Amino acid sequence: MIKIGIIGCGHWGPNHIRIFSQLTNSQAAMCADISEERLNRIKQSFPGIRTACDYKQILDDKDIDAVCIASPTDTHFKISKEALLKNKHVLCEKPLALKPEECRELKDLAQKQNLTLMVGHVFIFNPGIVSLKQYIKSGELGTIHYAHSTRTNLGPFRYDVNALWDLAPHDIAIFNYLFDSCPLSVSARGQKCLGTSLEDLAFATLDYPNNIIANVHVSWIDPKKIREITIVGDKKMVVWDDLDNLGPIKLYDKHVEKTATFYETYGEFQLLSREGSITIPKITVSEPLKLQAQHFIDCVTKKAQSSLANAQHGMDVVKTLCAVQESMDKKGECVFITPSA
Ligand SMILES: NC(=O)c1ccc[n+]([C@@H]2O[C@H](COP(=O)([O-])OP(=O)(O)OC[C@H]3O[C@@H](n4cnc5c(N)ncnc54)[C@H](O)[C@@H]3O)[C@@H](O)[C@H]2O)c1
Incomplete structure (x- = not known):
């Protein structure tokens, strides 16, 4: 069972929470958002999930294996980098970052840490x-x-x-x-x-x-x-x-x-x-987001990079x-x- 922390619970994040809750081999264990109001809404729909206003609580939690980042685009690079440094596998929403150099840094870091880094190119x-x-x-x-x-x-x-x-x-x-x-x-x-x-x-x-x-x-x-x-x-x-x-x-x-x-x-x-x-x-x-989430879990389980939406693909899109x-x-x-x- 891969335990996931979802960062960003606005319009899109709750879809990831739903999907990771539905898969048999993953659990949406924790989520974070700077908005208390967003977290209260999530609690109503997913009473079992732990919540935090600071995503760093997810990164510091030894129980969490991977994070799914659905916060605004200009936070993707920073949060992905911190997550990889804290030994978490990462599924980051598109686009992976705002500059190709940032994507390259994340790609190299994921390789060094032997962690999966995937981009949410859901289509x-x-x-x-x-x-x-x-x-x-x-x-x-x-x-x-x-x-x-x-x-x-x-x-x-x-x-x-x-x-x-x-x-x-x-x-x-x-x-x-x-x-x-x-x-x-x-x-x-x-x-x-x-x-x-x-x-x-x-x-x-x-x-x-x-x-x-x-x-x-x-x-x-x-x-x-x-x-x-x-x-x-x-x-x-x-x-x-x-x-x-x-x-x-x-x-x-x-x-x-x-x-x-x-x-x-x-x-x-x-x-x-x-x-x-x-x-x-x-x-x-079949719901593409579910297929994407299953593919991510398979990659994490094998400690492999995705053949479809890895950091190189993310970097090519950002370029x-x-x-x-x-x-x-x-x-x-x-x-x-x-x-x-
Ligand atoms: N794959 C897709 O089809 C698809 C669809 C929609 C959005 N997205 C992507 O998902 C991401 C989020 O989009 P959205 O529409 O949900 O945006 P949104 O603005 O509705 O939600 C973003 C949430 O992140 C929270 N947030 C901001 N800074 C944060 C931080 N430092 N820590 C934790 N939470 C923080 C905000 O409070 C907000 O609730 C974007 O990157 C977007 O491109 C992808």
Whole structure:
């Protein structure tokens, strides 16, 4: 039984408490939040959990094996570092930190301490996203031309990070996972429409190896809640829509063919669209957060790093976010990303 301490019990932390309470091989033993009111609410829903206003009480508790950090983004590096130094395994919410150097330090520290350090890139555990990966890997889509993601809604607003740092870690983590790589360069625009110091929306174009171009649109001032990714290959196309009740995946047997016919007026070939059927495959429904938590517990039990969402993956996402932010600050200038050693 792995005993977990959850740090940060705001909007998201209670989901981790619920999940770690449900798994057979973990226990949500303790939680911490600077807000007494948040802790009182947790006590009502989870009477067995011990609470603390200072997360250091969790780190000092010899009974706690691991921590799950769901406090604001600018606390992730500090709390993760202190937790690793106190010999606790760490599952840290996205993004792992605000700078690649901080991610590197955490990665090295986890290795030195022989502790699991995982990032909450929960969409990597989403069965729909896993099936996108299978379509790409099996070659069913053919050569990938481009990908496009939309993650929009009206709110919830954040006051610690902008919409890019809040929402895009998900899409960048997904694309890095799907294309087995970090982008080579990025170009992005953002806008502070609500008059705060933070961008409320961003449009980022990421260049992946093999000529794959991926576009990310994130916004918290949009009329529609959308969680969608389109991937276009030269054989088939696929759309993932996390909110579609019919099923999250639609596979389109559509592609464009070049005819060998020569036309005087159209040049050497003609492009013809080929339209086949649309398939909605059955995807087994499993809560991604639960799959993520189980994977973390398995890694902790084996004292291993995650193969899916380890510190290196977390660092690649933070590197990309920094490059996108730099490009936004420079009104769309192309920013190159140096590959990690
Ligand atoms: N994976 C996902 O899908 C997902 C979804 C939502 C949020 N998140 C991430 O979870 C984290 C928290 O997001 P949220 O929406 O719950 O934010 P929130 O603001 O609702 O909650 C944060 C909580 O942390 C507490 N806190 C602040 N400083 C603290 C400290 N030093 N020690 C202990 N508690 C502290 C606050 O009092 C608050 O209750 C963020 O990093 C966010 O990116 C991830």
